[in-house]
Amino acid sequence: MSKQIYSASRLSTYESCPLKYKFRYIDKITSKEESIEAFLGSRVHDVLHTLYRDLQPGEDPSLPDLLNDYREQWGQHWHDQVKIVKQDFSVDSYKQFGERCLGNYYQAHKPFNYGQVVGLEYQVATSLDPNSCYNIQGYIDRLVRIGSGCYEIHDYKTSGRMPSQEKIDVDRQLALYQIAIEGMWPDAKEIELVWHYLAFGRERRSRRTPTAIERLKSSTIALIDHIEADTEFKPIKTNLCHWCAYKNVCPLWSDHPDSTHVQSIKAYGNGRSMEAQTAVDGGGIDLQSISRDALREAIVTSAEHEGAKIRVIEYGQLSLDLGEPMTTEGQPG
Numbered sequence: 001m002s003k004q005i006y007s008a009s010r011l012s013t014y015e016s017c018p019l020k021y022k023f024r025y026i027d028k029i030t031s032k033e034e035s036i037e038a039f040l041g042s043r044v045h046d047v048l049h050t051l052y053r054d055l056q057p058g059e060d061p062s063l064p065d066l067l068n069d070y071r072e073q074w075g076q077h078w079h080d081q082v083k084i085v086k087q088d089f090s091v092d093s094y095k096q097f098g099e100r101c102l103g104n105y106y107q108a109h110k111p112f113n114y115g116q117v118v119g120l121e122y123q124v125a126t127s128l129d130p131n132s133c134y135n136i137q138g139y140i141d142r143l144v145r146i147g148s149g150c151y152e153i154h155d156y157k158t159s160g161r162m163p164s165q166e167k168i169d170v171d172r173q174l175a176l177y178q179i180a181i182e183g184m185w186p187d188a189k190e191i192e193l194v195w196h197y198l199a200f201g202r203e204r205r206s207r208r209t210p211t212a213i214e215r216l217k218s219s220t221i222a223l224i225d226h227i228e229a230d231t232e233f234k235p236i237k238t239n240l241c242h243w244c245a246y247k248n249v250c251p252l253w254s255d256h257p258d259s260t261h262v263q264s265i266k267a268y269g270n271g272r273s274m275e276a277q278t279a280v281d282g283g284g285i286d287l288q289s290i291s292r293d294a295l296r297e298a299i300v301t302s303a304e305h306e307g308a309k310i311r312v313i314e315y316g317q318l319s320l321d322l323g324e325p326m327t328t329e330g331q332p333g
Contacts (some may be wrong), residue, residue, distance in 0.1 A: 005125070005135045006224060008173035014227050019235035021227070023246045031245035032081040036091070037332075039082050040098045041158040043073045044198065045141065047102060048156055049120050052142060055112055063106045067099055074098075085242045089332035097199070097332050101158050104201030115152065119143035124180035128217045134224055136176050143181070149189035153177050154196065160332065162197040168204045171195075175208050175216050 014021040023029045047070045051061060074095055084091070122143045128134040142154040153174050174193040181188050195204040208216075237252045247253050 003133070003135065004224075004228070005137050007136065007138050008176055011172070011220070011223055011227075014223070016238075016240060017236045017244070018230060018233040019250065020244060020246055022233040023249070026233075029246065029249070032079070033245040034079075034082050035243045036082050036084045036094050037158070037243070039077070040094050041156075043070060043077065044098050044101050044158050045156055046073050048105065048141070051112065052117050052120055060111050063103060066102050066106060070098060070102055071095075083243075086332055094332050097160075098158065101198035105156075105196065105198050108201050115144035115146040117142060118145050118151075124177055124184060126176075126180035126183045128179070128221055134221050136180065136220070138173070138177055138180070140177050140181075149187050150192075151181060151185065151188050151190070152192045152194050153181065154194045156196050156198060158198055160199050162200050162202065162204070165204060165206075168193075168195060169206050171206070172216065172220070174206075175213065176220070178208060179213060179217070 010021070010025060013024060047066055050069060051066060055061065084094075119140060120142055122140040123137065124140060125135065125137040128136060140153050141156050144152045144154060146152055155174055171193075174195070178191045178193065181191060191207075193206045193208070196202075197204065235250055235252045241247055241250070241253065244250070
């Protein structure tokens with residue numbers, strides 16, 4: 001078994017598109033291109049990191065100070081490879097969206113004295129098995145101690161969509177961080193996972209049972225085994241490709257994609273459909289084993305990006321519930 005170190009984002013990259021995973025983590029193809037959503041998120045994270053890092057007892061930071069820091073960070077880090085996919089929104093609209101996120105957080109959490117901050121951008125690492133063959137690492141936005149043996153793992157989100165509690169309760173990223181904290185902090189008896197959806201000024205919270213944690217370990221180990229057994233890394237085409245830094249070298253977006261045959265699969269619901277495409281060598285797509293080549297994950301990811309719920313039904317079809325998600329109307333996030 002490989003001694004590769006995985007992260008939640010690395011695992012998610014493979015699930016969304018194995019070829020993107022190969023480009024990034026195996027071929028190590030670098031790209032200066034950055035989506036404006038990622039750029040905005042980084043600037044907001046930078047400001048909140050600085051806020052808690054420099055906070056002094058009894059100090060009362062002002063919102064104008066936070067916003068000035070944000071604007072300075074925006075200007076200092078801006079570069080010509082920042083990419084805007086949603087052409088209906090300007091750079092200024094994204095910048096203002098970030099200001100709104102910070103304003104919401106400020107109003108909800110001032111004077112920022114909740115618990116004891118024990119780590120910012122706190123690096124964690126752990127093994128999922130006794131032989132240390134399956135290794136995970138990551139960075140916690142903010143780790144807070146709120147009492148004897150009680151910790152909270154906080155994560156900032158600048159998305160314009162807030163997921164359901166049901167989805168939060170099966171989120172992998174923070175639960176993997178929980179496993180790491182339990183190993184690194186022997187006194188950690190209770191851990192709560194906290195997501196800050198800044199565009200809404202709201203939180204989502206989740207606790208994981210020991211059974212849920214063991215199930216997560218098993219599923220993550222199985223995913224790593226599948227990744228390391230993959231020799232083809234077939235691309236998957238979804239709406240999310242427009243945000244991909246490797247789109248210009250992807251065979252699914254080439255005018256002449258070698259000898260690879262591209263086959264589509266659609267998921268239908270409420271009179272609408274969503275489509276994902278994958279490269280196949282012939283013989284069609286086997287929906288019974290679809291999870292193994294991550295195609296189903298691509299459709300799920302694309303559907304969730306559009307605010308849909310998805311389930312597998314008989315005859316190899318996927319059913320979507322295209323209900324309206326909680327969104328920030330008219331905002332770029």
